[in-house]
Amino acid sequence: MFNRSDYISDSQWNRFLEFSKDLETPNLVINLNQIKFNFLKLKDAFPYAHIYYAIKSNPGEPVLKMLAELGSNFDVASRYELDKIMSLGVTGERLSYGNTIKKAKDIKYFYENGVRMFATDSKDDLRAIAENAPGSRIYVRILVESSDTADWPLSRKFGCHPDMAYDLLVMARDLGLTPYGVSFHVGSQQRDIGSWNDAIAKVTYLYNSLEEEEGIKLTMINMGGGFPAHYIQPTNELDVYASEITRYLHEDFGDELPMIVLEPGRSLVGDCGILTSEVILVSRKNNTALQRWVYQDSGKFNGLIETMDEAMKYPVISSKDAPGEKEGEVILAGPTCDSADIMYEDYKYKLPVSLKAGDKLYWLSTGAYTSTYASVEFNGFPPIKTYFMK
Numbered sequence: 455m456f457n458r459s460d461y462i463s464d465s466q467w468n469r470f471l472e473f474s475k476d477l478e479t480p481n482l483v484i485n486l487n488q489i490k491f492n493f494l495k496l497k498d499a500f501p502y503a504h505i506y507y508a509i510k511s512n513p514g515e516p517v518l519k520m521l522a523e524l525g526s527n528f529d530v531a532s533r534y535e536l537d538k539i540m541s542l543g544v545t546g547e548r549l550s551y552g553n554t555i556k557k558a559k560d561i562k563y564f565y566e567n568g569v570r571m572f573a574t575d576s577k578d579d580l581r582a583i584a585e586n587a588p589g590s591r592i593y594v595r596i597l598v599e600s601s602d603t604a605d606w607p608l609s610r611k612f613g614c615h616p617d618m619a620y621d622l623l624v625m626a627r628d629l630g631l632t633p634y635g636v637s638f639h640v641g642s643q644q645r646d647i648g649s650w651n652d653a654i655a656k657v658t659y660l661y662n663s664l665e666e667e668e669g670i671k672l673t674m675i676n677m678g679g680g681f682p683a684h685y686i687q688p689t690n691e692l693d694v695y696a697s698e699i700t701r702y703l704h705e706d707f708g709d710e711l712p713m714i715v716l717e718p719g720r721s722l723v724g725d726c727g728i729l730t731s732e733v734i735l736v737s738r739k740n741n742t743a744l745q746r747w748v749y750q751d752s753g754k755f756n757g758l759i760e761t762m763d764e765a766m767k768y769p770v771i772s773s774k775d776a777p778g779e780k781e782g783e784v785i786l787a788g789p790t791c792d793s794a795d796i797m798y799e800d801y802k803y804k805l806p807v808s809l810k811a812g813d814k815l816y817w818l819s820t821g822a823y824t825s826t827y828a829s830v831e832f833n834g835f836p837p838i839k840t841y842f843m844k
């Protein structure tokens with residue numbers, strides 16, 4: 455159903471097979487070199503931007519370490535991520551606390567560890583920051599409406615209306631904080647580049663009105679993540695995103711851009727992982743059923759949570775794939791005793807008719823939101839194990 459070489463070159467594939475041949479399944483193999491390549495490509499595409507890697511997308515230590523060495527900054531969502539990134543020698547001035555939902559004592563903890571850049575989207579959170587992180591730089595996250603073209607929307611829960619953002623930035627100044635900028639996230643795996651244009655227009659309105667009416671001059675725009683990885687639905691390439699978004703910025707801000715921050719997650723690590731699972735059972739629900747059920751040892755609770763509502767459609771190939779091999783439609787399900795543990799049922803994947811227990815399935819482009827986005831031991835199954843290939 456999928457052409458493996460559309461996603462990964464022969465040489466990379468052979469290297470992966472060699473590296474993973476003796477690993478227990480399910481497992482996730484992360485290609486560090488490819489992450490490095492993607493990081494450098496992103497820097498190249500947005501030479502003016504400051505990159506804050508969104509740790510949550512793949513918090514593997516070798517990944518963080520390598521990105522730290524390459525000069526990346528980091529967007530941190532919790533005190534646990536903070537401990538982890540600081541244990542690798544990254545100091546507070548390279549970090550932002552980007553979660554708008556935080557306990558007062560955690561704000562204090564970040565402040566004590568040297569973090570001075572905080573996101574917010576509400577009055578109570580802002581007051582907590584003023585109290586526990588005095589003088590810090592504040593950026594306010596605004597709501598943007600582009601969820602129908604993002605495969606994993608991040609709207610509703612985060613951000614506030616631009617009018618409220620205005621009030622919060624004024625309030626930040628009045629509380630002795632530094633009104634620093636505005637942030638947004640157009641939704642993860644955002645396929646409509648125009649979403650950035652709409653969001654930047656809202657930021658521009660805030661920049662201008664705050665300066666005219668309050669004399670507040672903002673410094674920074676944080677454009678979040680949303681850049682794509684390669685799943686089965688086509689997207690534009692990164693350089694198209696970059697040239698369009700850069701054009702939007704110059705249209706609104708002229709030659710002198712504010713400080714621009716990007717918080718990539720998926721686009722850096724998504725394509726750099728392959729999840730290998732083993733087929734446990736192939737069955738039919740009645741003798742004449744057209745579709746087979748394929749149960750395999752990875753699922754929603756150990757690595758494939760982003761198949762929720764079939765949102766992310768990973769390219770899946772099998773160890774039985776071969777030219778001319780006959781294929782048929784399958785329903786793909788995980789190993790646990792929860793009927794929610796079905797990855798694809800509406801969207802029909804096709805796998806070889808000869809597929810049987812013990813065969814392997816390779817889930818391509820599974821480097822993002824898989825390794826730690828898993829349950830601890832539902833039904834006794836452990837979280838998926840990650841291996842890092844140079």
Ligand SMILES: *Cc1c(COP(=O)(O)O)cnc(C)c1O
Nearest residue numbers: 508642643679680717718719720
């Ligand atoms: C998750 C997240 C990101 C990363 O988004 P991607 O679409 O994976 O690039 C960036 N910023 C914030 C605030 C996030 O929560």
